[in-house]
Amino acid sequence: MSAYYYLEEPHPTGIFTIHTDDCAIVSPTDSKVFIGKFDDCQLAIKKVTLEHPYRIFDGCSYCCPSCQNW
Numbered sequence: 001m002s003a004y005y006y007l008e009e010p011h012p013t014g015i016f017t018i019h020t021d022d023c024a025i026v027s028p029t030d031s032k033v034f035i036g037k038f039d040d041c042q043l044a045i046k047k048v049t050l051e052h053p054y055r056i057f058d059g060c061s062y063c064c065p066s067c068q069n070w
């Protein structure tokens with residue numbers, strides 16, 4: 001089980017990227033929003049999409065490649 005976050009600042013495309021708390025490519029200065037602890041990134045995306053139905057979330061290519069759709 002891992003802790004999942006999304007970056008407060010979306011991509012220029014408007015997509016919010018989801019990361020685990022140990023992702024090596026997230027800068028410590030980036031502002032992160034805690035989603036929760038889940039068995040996999042699919043569950044994290046499901047939860048955060050329910051909270052923010054008008055936002056698009058996508059997995060980080062480094063720490064959540066199985067959730068990367070965009």
Ligand SMILES: [Zn+2]
Pocket residue numbers: 018019020023024025026060061062063064
């Ligand atoms: Zn990541």
